[in-house]
Amino acid sequence: MKIGYPCINWGLTSRSNATFRLKSYTPEKFRDTVKINLHGLQDILAFNASHDLNFFRISSDLIPFASHPICEVDWIKEFKTELTTIGDYIRKHDFRISMHPSQFVLITAQSEKIVENSVRDLDWHCRLLDAFNLDLSAKVQIHVGAAYGDKSRALEKFIHNYHSLPSHIKQRLVIENDDRIFDLKDCLYLHAKIGIPIIFDNLHHACLHNDEPLIEAITAASKTWSTQDGILMADYSSQEPNARVGKHAQSIDEQAFTEYLQATRNLNFDVMLEIKDKEPSALKAYALMQKVRGKA
């Protein structure tokens, strides 16, 4: 079991999500920013290595405007040295890597334009992971998408559009159960149709489910991951007290996470902590994981 956190390390000055406004885009600004972000990513990965945080979600701001028509820089070619170095480092440390494109990526969209934009966005995420030379256990996760008031129609749209995706996207794309529209059961339906793996999000499941107990739900999700996909990825969060239902906690609830680890102790999977404070909670989670599960 690997423990990780998404995108940002608050304790380090290094960062990998610097961006800028579209109107201030110039090729030079783009190159400068990408350079900062790639070096920042190396620093963050070094921190992770020294703290046994072996799962990391790379920010979609790593390459700002990568899927926007304004960006004509061949960044994979220009930054080949940096990308190779980072990829080698990731493989050397056996890190698990994920990415999570934004809410604007909608495979279920009725507008072809939105689908095209979505595919372009997925394309660069997957090409980045390819440029790192990572195996197919490095994943790009999205929500199923918009329903437009007709879930079953949206699911069929997802299946239809999925079949049209290029293979370098299909082999990295995974879906996550969400807290409002498409629950685990819907994701399992898609998996049955197209074989796509499912990331299990416990907080979303708590918000929207069909009465499946946690262990049953997470086991079902884990079975959607083939050997080449690697073991299940799970997004973990707990509810922020006294806030809107579904809002992620500011810091980890250690008792709740311990209970989660105990309930799932017979299953091997990697945990992404979607907790607002980032690495402090991930470090606590790692300590709890060792306590509950031992070194494995």
Place this chain on the structure above:
DNA sequence: GCCGGTCAAGGTCTT
């Protein structure tokens, strides 16, 4: 320096 309006893209739910 710091504050606040705004930021590529869409949809959904709340107020």
Place this chain on the structure above:
DNA sequence: AAGACCTTGACCGGC
């Protein structure tokens, strides 16, 4: 009708 929220807060102009 407008704002909040979601992957992930952060940029940037004005003071």
